[in-house]
Amino acid sequence: MIFYFTGTGNSLYTAKQLANQNESVINITDALKTEQFYYSLEEGESVGFIFPIYYWGLPTVMEEFLDKLKISNYKNPYTYAVCTCGQNIGDTMQILKKSLQSKNYHLDSGFSVPFLDNYILLYDIVSKEEQQKKLLEADKVLSHIKSVIHKKEKGVFDIEKGKLPGFFSYVVHQLYVHGRDTKKFYAMDTCIGCGKCEKICPVNSIQMVNQKPEWHGKCTQCLGCIHRCPVKAIQYGTKTQDRGRYTNPNVNL
Ligand SMILES: Cc1cc2nc3c(=O)[nH]c(=O)nc-3n(C[C@H](O)[C@H](O)[C@H](O)COP(=O)(O)O)c2cc1C
Known part of the structure; x- marks a missing residue:
């Protein structure tokens, strides 16, 4: 097992x-x-x-x-x-x-x-x-x-x-x-409101409000929401816009 x-x-x-x-x-x-x-x-x-x-x-x-x-x-x-x-x-x-x-x-x-x-x-x-x-x-x-x-x-x-x-x-x-604050997460206007981030968040920190994700409380920082967003609309603070995204290419998440 x-x-x-x-x-x-x-x-x-x-x-x-x-x-x-x-x-x-x-x-x-x-x-x-x-x-x-x-x-x-x-x-x-x-x-x-x-x-x-x-x-x-x-x-x-x-x-x-x-x-x-x-x-x-x-x-x-x-x-x-x-x-x-x-x-x-x-x-x-x-x-x-x-x-x-x-x-x-x-x-x-x-x-x-x-x-x-x-x-x-x-x-x-x-x-x-x-x-x-x-x-x-x-x-x-x-x-x-x-x-x-x-x-x-x-x-x-x-x-x-x-x-x-x-x-x-x-x-x-x-x-x-003691960190893991979600305050710096946000979705850009390019967000298509698919709700994938809400669904995959392991700790239910994301809720869709008016078809846009909102983050609450702390998270485990798996960064699944950022990396797996189909349109790269999720950001954290000011640095992630210019950074790449990654998911293991050999599995279907
Ligand atoms: C919040 C966070 C902290 C991390 N800390 C470390 C670390 O201390 N040492 C390290 O080698 N990799 C660190 N990593 C990299 C991950 O452990 C690594 O990319 C891992 O293979 C991701 O696994 P996953 O694809 O199953 O989520 C960190 C990643 C995240 C998101």
Whole structure:
């Protein structure tokens, strides 16, 4: 059973690449929206958690989901995690391990996969050629992960922590936890009022009012609304108008 969260498709692609035939692949956004937190494992079934790294830590929606998750028939199954990222993940794997242990689950192996950084509030998206290169590199990492998890190898932690992992995951991550304000999001006049942003927002922060999206409260910053808008009408502050948009080209979101 694989649980995945995604904003722009890298983690969905990862889940699809790693899933066995007939394995259940659970979309955490759907699970949160429909309040599905109870799952049952079949004999010998593995458990995988796949999600993007946000500020060297877990997306807030992952924390919420893990907090509410209840897996029955969890009899020492092979359990692994894969973090998709732009560069590195700090101490996230250790943090996840502790979180799982606090619920009497465990983590046997963990991996990070650099795709490309979709955080366009700070950086532009790399060129198409660079994207292609990164996606091919990610494929190589994924085939290695696939062979490890299909053999159910334990104690394999192939992760790129980056510099000062503790500082970034425990201190800098707090900027994300206490930030996530939606005040700077807006839709330009080119918005066609399709309502896709409202539908895909994992935390229901977007409401369509007079066929235009309005943002309320905090969000998890998946940036799905910005990247997946069909007419590139959604912006955040003054910088995103000139920046590219990205969705993983190998999956249909
Ligand atoms: C709010 C936010 C914070 C991010 N922080 C990091 C980070 O700390 N380290 C990193 O390598 N990538 C970071 N990224 C990049 C994403 O982890 C990366 O693009 C990921 O593959 C996106 O996955 P998705 O396509 O499944 O949403 C961040 C992206 C966002 C939106």
